[in-house]
Each structure stands twice: as structure tokens, then as C-alpha cells.
Amino acid sequence: MAGSKVTVVISQAQGRNPIKRQLEEDIATALIAEPGIDVSLVPHLYDMSQDHSGMLFLRSVPGNVVVLGWLYERAIRWTLDRANIRGKDGMTLLKSADEESDDDEEEDTRQYNGIGSVNVPNRRVYCIDMRASESADAFVREIRRISEENSVQTVDLMSWIGGSPQPEQLQRYLQPERLLEARRAFDSGSATHVDKATLPEDTGRRWYPVIDYSRCTNCMECIDFCLFGVYGVDALDRILVEQQDNCKKGCPACSRVCPENAIIFPQHKQPAIAGAEGEVSGLKIDLTKLFGGDSGESAVEMAIKERDRELILDGREAVGMSVGIKQKVREEMDQLIADLDALEF
């Protein structure tokens, strides 16, 4: 259909890894010439504040959107959701190695009955982990496939649907060629003041939990457990991450006590905590490592230890198991670990 477009947003890697930069650049360059596709680059999705102009730009995209980032698909989806960038799940065929099914391994049979997202518009959001391939062609082929399966009439991207960005804030994302050029100059150290002005604003690295509402049952275990004021509830009494920057860098403690595995720390080194699919009963990932420590500690023990460490670093008293650990959760986690220990991986 004439005038149909799909918008592709590439969320760039942290740092200046030349291989990652090259892949981003190759994909963007190929897509710029592709009919029916608009392409833009934004900084790393997880690091952008809610009012960062890259996030405002993402919110301004009115139709179907493909978001590529250096995170697991689930982590991309729920980080977007947190920023009110929502839509129905678009199915992507390009998966990172940790998420591909393996016939030798058991199927994930767990059914999640989460409270779900709210105010989901009638469009599709496709999320692609850029670690899925080293080849730009693979991404371009998948985006062509998505573009062909959609017939999306986009409206002028400047027709703003939320917030009040300055036009120049959006312009930088509407001109990916200029952005690529500026990024190259910046990464090579030859950027001038003018070059830098073309770049998206800097983002500091962040660390905070992202909630997967397709799994979250609103049980409030996390708000009881966290003693650092990260969680809150919204007007509908739904759990939310309210003070994200209160979270303790590197610590994933509450993800270990969430009974639904609904808490994602996208930058954690263990795939299941970082949002890889199929983690619990799929047994594709080492569950002992997901929940507990290498030395055989249970998930709850690990979480308590991590929380106590952060309390002490804050000059507060350790609380051990006396706060925020429900007996039922404790028993369930211990049973799960015992069951897993009995399995042979």
C-alpha cells in the first residue's frame, strides 16, 4: 500500500564497542535506503530517563514500531512499557542464542497469569535483541518481513502525542545519517562541539528493576522486601518501580524473591535475571544460578545476603530474614531448589 511505513528504532549499545557500533551502523545504513521504512537511532534504552528526548521520540511513533536493542526481547518490551511505549506483541523470528528452543531440553510449561499492561494501543511493537546475529543482513531481512506483514499508515512524526518536546529534540532522531556521522566522529575522538550537539544527550548507566506485568500478580512481595524505597503503587494500586535510581547498583536481590520471576534486571550477567525467556520450568538456564549462588545457597539466602550488604553499606543495620520474607515464599523457594538439586542437568 502506497505510503505504508514501519518505524525502526535502533537503541545503541553502551560504551564504544566498535563491533556493536558497526552493526548498528550497517543496519541503519541499509534501512535508510529501504522503501517503506523509517529508521532512527536512540541511546541505550535502559539508560534513558523517562524525559530523555530519545524516549520522547519513541513515544511519538504512532504506528507499528520495531525496536532493536542490546537486551533480551523481554527486557526491551517491558522497559518500553515502563515508559508508556506500548502495543500488542509483534512476533519476531530472530532470537538470541539463549532464547532459541532446543529439542533436547524440556519445554517451558509454566503458565503466567500476570495482571498485564494497561492502556495498550492497537498497534504492534516488535522487539529484537541485537545479539541475535552478527550479520546486518539478518536484521534487515527480518525487518523487511515485518514491514511486509504490516501495512501501516504512519502520520507525521512531528504530530506529538505526549509530552512537549522541542522540535530540535526530535529532529536529531529524524536524521539518522547526521546522527551516524556524528557518532562516528565522537567514537573516533575527533568530534567537535558542533558534532556533539548532533548527538543524543548523554545517558549515565543505570541499574533498576523492570517489571514484566505479563507475569506479575501484584502480590507485593517486592515492595515488602525492598528497604530502599524503589517500589510504589500507582493510582490503580498496581506495583510499579517508582524511584528507580534508589536501587543498589549490581544487586538483583528482589528478583530472587519474586514468586513469578517477573522482575528483570536487564544488565545482570545471568540470562534469566536479565530477561531471557524460558527460565523457570523450561530448565534451559541453570536455575540454581538464577535463584541461588554457585556455592549452593538458596535464592532467599542470596537475596538476604545481598540486601544486608547494601543496608550495611548505607550505614544501616542488617535485618536478615526478619523483614519482608514471607514464610510461604521461603518454603516454596527452598522446595524449588531442593527439586532442582534432584534433577540432573
Ligand code: SF4
Ligand atoms: S514480587 Fe513479583 S509478582 Fe509480586 S508484585 Fe513484585 S513483581 Fe509482581
Ligand code: SF4
Ligand atoms: S535490588 Fe535491592 S534495592 Fe533494588 S529494588 Fe530490589 S531489593 Fe530494592
